Amino acid sequence: MNNPAPITRAHGDERLLVHEAVALGHAFVSSVAQDHGIRALLIKGPILNQLNLREPRASSDVDVLVDPARRDEFVLLLRPLLWVERPVDYSGKALPTHAIHLINESWPCDIDVHDHYPGLFADKQAVFDRLWNDRTLATVANQQVPTLSLLGHIVIAALHSLRDPTAGRSVRELAFLNDRVIPMLSNEQRTELLSLCKQFRALETMRPFLTGLGFAGIARDLTAVERKMWLIRISDQQQSFRWLRRFADTPLTERPALVRQALFPPGTAFRAHHPATPSGKVALLEARISFIVARVAALKRSYSLYRRNRRL
Incomplete structure (x- = not known):
């Protein structure tokens, strides 16, 4: 799929609405990755709506989790298509960044290219490989795109809320997971979810959610430095x-x-x-x-x- 820029409607100069650009962005990103044999998983966004893992709402960007070994290569592939890095945070970096934020003047949404996700402290290549092996397909903009399994998306959705726990949206979305999603999980799914968190070294970061699943006595799986970094991040x-x-x-x-x-x-x-x-x-x-x-x-x-x- 070629870069469909500039983005305008067929009859006039009106730019696409953000939710339209986000949907097309999912298909575009997946196409670029597949054309170059790069493993990439679309995460969050409209796929969460499809899975009923949050109250339906429009997303403002495209989130893609890319094979860590080829994330930089993927970003370089998008540059000739006019996708450039958003100016870095002028506050400097005391914490590791987890995504490269790309913008394009002709698109009303960003593309966030992840090589890992905050709260998952296991080796990022091992985490990605497990998520890739468990992948499924979702339909976005009439295109099938690789995405996380249901349980993989639950982990990411929970961590997304837990890393900003005082924000109103985070409180609402975590409550939705607790009230609407957890009751629908079988005992087998709950056990597998706990196993995923162990493998990803996310027991401590996911503790509030895992407690809601009925698991008690969650073990500590972070080093002292990792624990401090997480406390700062949240x-x-x-x-x-x-x-x-x-x-x-x-x-x-x-x-x-x-x-x-x-x-x-x-x-x-x-x-x-x-x-x-x-x-x-x-x-x-x-x-x-x-x-x-x-x-x-x-x-x-x-x-x-x-x-x-x-x-x-």
Whole structure:
């Protein structure tokens, strides 16, 4: 499948709606991977709706889990098709990233290319190989695309909610899994789900969900460092923690410039990470003010978290 850019409707210049682009994006990504013999699994998004693993809602991007050994190759294949990396988070990186976010000016959605998923601490190649071996097919945009098994998707859906546990959507989606999905699982499926979590070293990260399945005494399967990294990731202070780590590692003479970068990122970088900001200087200024107020408050809240984990 060639890159269908620019994306416009047949009768006029109106861009495709996001949900239309997401559906086409699933077929496009799968086609590119298959054409080059790259193993790739479409995850989350509209497939969760099909499996009744969440309340139906539209997705805003395409998530694909790619063979870790060929993830970078896959990203390079998309570049000639005008898919480029979204500007990196200007806060710096204190935690490992799990996806490369690609954008295309002609598409109203991103493609997130994963080589692993947060909360799965086993070797990422071994995790992918198991998920690939258990794969099934889903129909998106009238095309069959490889995807996770039901149990594989339940693990990813639960972790997606558990890594941001205080967000309203996460609370609702985890409640949906507990109230609507768990009762439908057989004892055999529950046992297999626990086995998957053991193999993926996700017992601790999945503990709240596994407890709901009726399993007690969940073993600890993370190292001390991994446990701290997970606690940071699921806190609402992750980005602020990254800034504090970077600030501590920066020489004194360079810290004023770093503070300016933190509070006043370039307009292009700011809009890349806040795409809902309306056009115009006034709208940008108002968005910046709100951003500064929120960031200062977050930095205050995250300082104690940084001090507890500064030796990571």
